[in-house]
Amino acid sequence: xxxxxxxxxxxxxxxxxxxxxxxxxxxxxxxxxxxxxxxxxxxxxxxxxxxxxxxxxxxxxxxxxxxxxxxxxxxxxxxxxxxxxxxxxxxxxxxxxxxxxxxxxxxxxxxxxxxxxxxxxxxxxxxxxxxxxxxxxxxxxxxxxxxxxxxxxxxxxxxxxxxxxxxxxxxxxxxxxxxxxxxxxxxxxxxxxxxxxxxxxxxxxxxxxxxxxxxxxxxxxxxxxxxxxxxxxxxxxxxxxxxxxxxxxxxxxxxxxxxxxxxxxxxxxxxxxxxxxxxxxxxxxxxxxxxxxxxxxxxxxxxxxxxxxxxxxxxxxxxxxxxxxxxxxxxxxxxx
Amino acid sequence: xxxxxxxxxxxxxxxxxxxxxxxxxxxxxxxxxxxxxxxxxxxxxxxxxxxxxxxxxxxxxxxxxxxxxxxxxxxxxxxxxxxxxxxxxxxxxxxxxxxxxxxxxxxxxxxxxxxxxxxxxxxxxxxxxxxxxxxxxxxxxxxxxxxxxxxxxxxxxxxxxxxxxxxxxxxxxxxxxxxxxxxxxxxxxxxxxxxxxxxxxxxxxxxxxxxxxxxxxxxxxxxxxxxxxxxxxxxxxxxxxxxxxxxxxxxxxxxxx
Amino acid sequence: xxxxxxxxxxxxxxxxxxxxxxxxxxxxxxxxxxxxxxxxxxxxxxxxxxxxxxxxxxxxxxxxxxxxxxxxxxxxxxxxxxxxxxxxxxxxxxxxxxxxxxxxxxxxxxxxxxxxxxxxxxxxxxxxxxxxxxxxxxxxxxxxxxxxxxxxxxxxxxxxxxxxxxxxxxxxxxxxxxxxxxxxxxxxxxxxxxxxxxxxxxxxxxxxxxxxxxxxxxxxxxxxxxxxxxxxxxxxxxxxxxxxxxxxxxxxxxxxxxxxxxxxxxxxxxx
Numbered sequence: 007x008x009x010x011x012x013x014x015x016x017x018x019x020x021x022x023x024x025x026x027x028x029x030x031x032x033x034x035x036x037x038x039x040x041x042x043x044x045x046x047x048x049x050x051x052x053x054x055x056x057x058x059x060x061x062x063x064x065x066x067x068x069x070x071x072x073x074x075x076x077x078x079x080x081x082x083x084x085x086x087x088x089x090x091x092x093x094x095x096x097x098x099x100x101x102x103x104x105x106x107x108x109x110x111x112x113x114x115x116x117x118x119x120x121x122x123x124x125x126x127x128x129x130x131x132x133x134x135x136x137x138x139x140x141x142x143x144x145x146x147x148x149x150x151x152x153x154x155x156x157x158x159x160x161x162x163x164x165x166x167x168x169x170x171x172x173x174x175x176x177x178x179x180x181x182x183x184x185x186x187x188x189x190x191x192x193x194x195x196x197x198x199x200x201x202x203x204x205x206x207x208x209x210x211x212x213x214x215x216x217x218x219x220x221x222x223x224x225x226x227x228x229x230x231x232x233x234x235x236x237x238x239x240x241x242x243x244x245x246x247x248x249x250x251x252x253x254x255x256x257x258x259x260x261x262x263x264x265x266x267x268x269x270x271x272x273x274x275x276x277x278x279x280x281x282x283x284x285x286x287x288x289x290x291x292x293x294x295x296x297x298x299x300x301x302x303x304x305x306x307x308x309x310x311x312x313x314x315x316x317x318x319x320x321x322x323x324x325x326x327x328x329x330x331x332x333x334x335x336x337x338x339x340x341x342x
Numbered sequence: 343x344x345x346x347x348x349x350x351x352x353x354x355x356x357x358x359x360x361x362x363x364x365x366x367x368x369x370x371x372x373x374x375x376x377x378x379x380x381x382x383x384x385x386x387x388x389x390x391x392x393x394x395x396x397x398x399x400x401x402x403x404x405x406x407x408x409x410x411x412x413x414x415x416x417x418x419x420x421x422x423x424x425x426x427x428x429x430x431x432x433x434x435x436x437x438x439x440x441x442x443x444x445x446x447x448x449x450x451x452x453x454x455x456x457x458x459x460x461x462x463x464x465x466x467x468x469x470x471x472x473x474x475x476x477x478x479x480x481x482x483x484x485x486x487x488x489x490x491x492x493x494x495x496x497x498x499x500x501x502x503x504x505x506x507x508x509x510x511x512x513x514x515x516x517x518x519x520x521x522x523x524x525x526x527x528x529x530x531x532x533x534x535x536x537x538x539x540x541x542x543x544x545x546x547x548x549x550x551x552x553x554x555x556x557x558x559x560x561x562x563x564x565x566x567x568x569x570x571x572x573x574x575x576x577x578x579x580x581x582x583x584x585x586x587x588x589x590x591x592x593x594x595x596x597x598x599x
Numbered sequence: 600x601x602x603x604x605x606x607x608x609x610x611x612x613x614x615x616x617x618x619x620x621x622x623x624x625x626x627x628x629x630x631x632x633x634x635x636x637x638x639x640x641x642x643x644x645x646x647x648x649x650x651x652x653x654x655x656x657x658x659x660x661x662x663x664x665x666x667x668x669x670x671x672x673x674x675x676x677x678x679x680x681x682x683x684x685x686x687x688x689x690x691x692x693x694x695x696x697x698x699x700x701x702x703x704x705x706x707x708x709x710x711x712x713x714x715x716x717x718x719x720x721x722x723x724x725x726x727x728x729x730x731x732x733x734x735x736x737x738x739x740x741x742x743x744x745x746x747x748x749x750x751x752x753x754x755x756x757x758x759x760x761x762x763x764x765x766x767x768x769x770x771x772x773x774x775x776x777x778x779x780x781x782x783x784x785x786x787x788x789x790x791x792x793x794x795x796x797x798x799x800x801x802x803x804x805x806x807x808x809x810x811x812x813x814x815x816x817x818x819x820x821x822x823x824x825x826x827x828x829x830x831x832x833x834x835x836x837x838x839x840x841x842x843x844x845x846x847x848x849x850x851x852x853x854x855x856x857x858x859x860x861x862x863x864x865x866x867x868x869x870x
Contacts, residue, residue: 010683011730012723016642034752047814050761054769057762058605096759100766103734103742104612106683106727111641174649174719323659330667397815421819433812436764438740450821478616480767498820 007076007161007190008101008116011109015172022168023114029122030095033088045089052081053093057100075197076161078124079154083133083205083216087125094121115168119161128157141216146206151198158194162186347373347502347530348394352403355389363389364400365554373501376524376531378541378562381551382576387534390551391504394532396420408501422451425500425529429507431491435479440471440490443479447498465497469523485516492523502530509537538580542566550575605770605777611679612767615731618671619738625669629838630741631748636845637733643849644725650714653858655721661845662728669736676735680727684720739763741832748831768809 011019037045056077077097081090095117101107108116136149166182169175209216348371355364363386371377381387392398394405396412405412412420428434437443444465448458466472469489474482482490488508495503508524509517517540524531524544535541541548541562548565550558552575558565565571569579578584585591619626625633644658666673734742743756851857 010723011641011645011726012719014645016646019642019645030755031752034754037754046758047761047811047817049758050765050813051769053758053762054765057766058770092755092758093762095755096762099759100763103730103739104615105608106679106730109641109726110638110730110733111645111726175715320656320659323657323663326660327663327667330664331670334667334670395819397819418821418823421821426819428812428816430809430812432768433809434816436761436813436816438760438764442740446817446822447820449827450823452827494820 007120007158007165008098008108009112009119009165009168011111013169013172013174014109014112014115015174016111018168018172019111019114021114022112022118025122026095026114026117029091029118029126033091036088037092045085049085049089049093052085053096056081056093057097060097060101075193075200076120076124076154076158077197078120078157079129079133079150079197080201080204082125082129083150083201087129090129091117091121091125094125115164119164119168123160123164124153124157127160128153132156141209143206146209147199147202150202150205151195154198154201155191155194158190158197159187162190347371347375347408348532349406350390350394350403351406353390353393353400353405354402355393355398355400363554364393366403367551367554367556369549369556369559371502371530371532373530374528375547376545377533378545378548379532379534379551380536380538380541380548380575380577381557385551385576386554387551388506389554391426391506391532391534394504395424395426422498423500424502424504425495425498426504427488427492427495427506427508429510431484431487432479434491434494435487438478439475440466440477440479440482440493441475443490444475444494444497447494451498461497461499462493465493468496469493470519483516484512485519488512488516488520489523492520500529502532503527504532506534507536508533509535509540538566538577539582542580542582550577552576605774609767609770609774614672614675615735616738618669618676618735619741621670623669625665625736628736628841629832629834630737630745632834632838632842633733633737634742634745636842637729639846639849640729641726643853644722644729646853647718647722650711650718652714652717652721653862654852654856655718655725657852657857658725658849660848662725662732665732665736669732671732671735676728676731679731680724683727684723744832753827 056075060075060077078090078094081093084090085093098108098113098116098120102110102113102116132153133149136152137145139145163183163186166179166186169177169182170179205216350367350369353364353367354362356362365386367386367390379387379390389398393400394407394412396405396414396417399412399414407420407423410416410419435443437446441462444462445458448461453461462475463472466475469492471486471489471493474486474490479487479490492503492505492508503524505524508520512520517537521540521544524533531545533541533545545562548558548560548562549556550565550571557575558568558571566580567583572579640658640661644655647655665671666676737745739760743760746756746759747753
């Protein structure tokens with residue numbers, strides 16, 4: 007679900023950044039008030055856990071596609087919504103910087119899409135509500151599944167909306183939605199099950215952690231030993247063990263796209279052929295074909311000069327790089 | 343009255359699961375002493391260290407550091423006086439560069455950056471890894487990590503150095519270097535270790551812990567050469583005091599230097 | 600059987616960490632300046648219209664120059680960039696399907712969708728490269744410092760650094776355990792359910808203990824909830840020059856159609 011910079015407009019990116027920063031500032035404030043410093047290494051470990059877990063592609067049965075877990079709900083259940091949100095932000099930042107998984111301009115969007123809906127909506131309104139009368143194995147599974155699925159659905163809907171408002175693709179809202187939502191439903195079910203397993207584990211061993219996280223109380227007096235122990239179990243289980251089942255199938259988002267593209271590729275090339283062959287004979291028709299005829303044609307696309315110029319700059323760029331490297335090597339030899 | 347540095351009086355401690363780890367410890371350590379604390383695994387050595395540092399609090403008895411009781415309220419003062427070096431340096435090097443790790447302590451005490459820099463460089467110099475100051479911890483060798491961990495404690499200028507298994511997992515040369523380092527420090531030193539030869543070399547005094555109690559407290563030479571005592575406490579004579587593996591004769595009492 | 604994802608990730612992070620340690624002129628530029636420059640670059644590139652392609656090409660100068668001056672491992676990093684492309688291609692490829700508005704491209708009319716696709720592809724390549732260049736010339740530490748200078752709360756920065764510090768530790772441990780397992784069960788493709796317990800158990804003890812000890816280590820060195828960073832790096836005139844130079848270039852490239860100018864000159868000469 008990570009959005010790339012190329013698909014986002016500065017306006018949309020800016021707005022989402024503001025939203026994410028606002029939420030983060032609020033979270034930090036909340037945490038400071040009740041901060042039990044023991045939570046800091048816990049946030050670090052959990053952050054690393056979810057990071058490792060996101061590296062794994064889980065096969066979604068029946069679709070031939072795969073996705074990876076977001077981790078928002080899991081973090082929220084174990085750390086409380088505020089710490090979870092910040093943890094999520096760190097993970098996404100490191101992914102954006104080191105793995106180009108999600109752009110920097112789109113960082114705000116990603117943090118919001120993957121952090122806000124899970125930590126501040128799905129977790130408190132769904133998970134907590136379902137377990138309001140107390141935890142039990144069944145409630146945990148139900149709560150995990152529903153909150154994860156809903157959180158993901160909201161997140162992927164957000165992605166669609168943000169892409170739409172950015173205007174970088176001509177993808178109709180409906181079609182995009184039709185592909186994103188079912189895929190993320192499948193991913194959600196998978197992640198929900200994983201989350202349920204981990205949460206059940208933690209709850210059985212140290213129930214206070216989850217209760218405290220939900221009350222926002224500090225983990226004073228509790229043997230964090232076991233907590234982190236359990237978290238580490240989960241870390242290994244998902245972070246390493248499950249990767250054995252990792253598939254090499256592309257991410258759910260891509261898969262939606264590819265499936266569509268595959269079936270319509272022929273149509274597209276047919277059109278190009280038609281347009282190209284029809285240009286000479288049908289020049290008169292073209293002004294009608296595209297609405298903003300002359301002005302539109304000049305502003306959109308590239309003229310031949312433009313293309314030549316573009317290619318020249320490519321060559322120039324390459325040459326520049328080459329010259330700089332050579333110059334550097336020469337000066338090094340001279341200095342040595 | 344002599345100037346005691348550390349006093350432990352009738353210390354008792356049990357873990358939440360009921361295991362009584364420390365069953366009445368009494369000793370004093372004077373300024374400048376080098377004391378080795380030895381004992382079999384599970385004897386209570388690590389627990390003792392944690393009680394000294396105020397990580398754990400006794401159910402009975404007390405710990406005094408230079409006349410200050412170790413309580414939750416006095417932790418900040420205590421921890422400035424006692425510097426603890428962990429067994430696994432990776433646990434202590436949690437920042438992204440050696441410099442930042444060594445600077446962590448002084449920075450927490452609110453010193454200005456100039457002073458912090460001075461302390462960091464001095465500490466790194468003392469352990470001989472000044473050239474590694476900007477390196478990431480995961481890139482250091484075992485010996486270098488150990489040195490960095492020690493430096494991270496030295497920069498706080500403690501009076502007492504507490505070291506948990508300082509020579510564990512080190513190659514011979516690194517081990518030798520660490521030993522020489524320790525011998526060079528003028529701080530009061532409390533060292534737990536299974537490396538009895540190192541203890542023999544570095545510490546003048548030895549306290550043997552057995553089942554949460556002190557089994558012996560005296561000069562290193564006396565205790566470590568006492569085969570019977572060592573055996574009773576689940577230990578052995580240091581290798582340098584055992585029979586020569588080649589000719590079978592008893593080794594001399596001169597430590598390797 | 601190894602875990603390619605984890606091994607690749609560790610390798611990838613190490614690669615960028617190593618690159619960030621160099622001391623070229625670019626590396627010495629103030630981290631905040633590099634951050635702002637990168638963001639400016641991203642904003643300008645992304646602000647180009649749907650069908651712009653040629654005008655984006657000059658923006659290649661930025662990555663090319665940085666790559667050269669910072670002596671970065673071009674091939675390895677390009678591989679990284681290529682891995683990200685499929686997703687963009689996946690989304691972009693739908694443009695030809697839905698966007699049939701004819702658009703001018705080198706004197707030929709083509710469905711806008713293809714031009715838009717090309718545009719997205721170029722933008723993606725540029726933006727992704729820019730982000731990687733940032734970390735490869737700055738490194739996590741200095742970046743954290745830049746964040747602090749931007750008044751990002753210390754709590755967040757500390758948590759970020761800890762996460763970063765733990766990632767390699769955790770992934771390495773997981774990798775080691777998996778390798779050990781694979782040596783004992785080479786005939787199995789994946790880890791059997793029955794092995795999850797013992798495999799996990801060992802790693803768990805180590806990881807949980809570590810987190811506990813790290814916290815203790817922090818406390819023993821006076822940690823009380825607040826994280827104190829070191830002093831700030833000063834801004835030199837070279838840093839400001841760097842910033843001004845690049846930003847001016849980006850803005851000029853946006854305002855003026857340089858490729859067109861060059862191209863017109865050339866085609867004019869030819870004619």
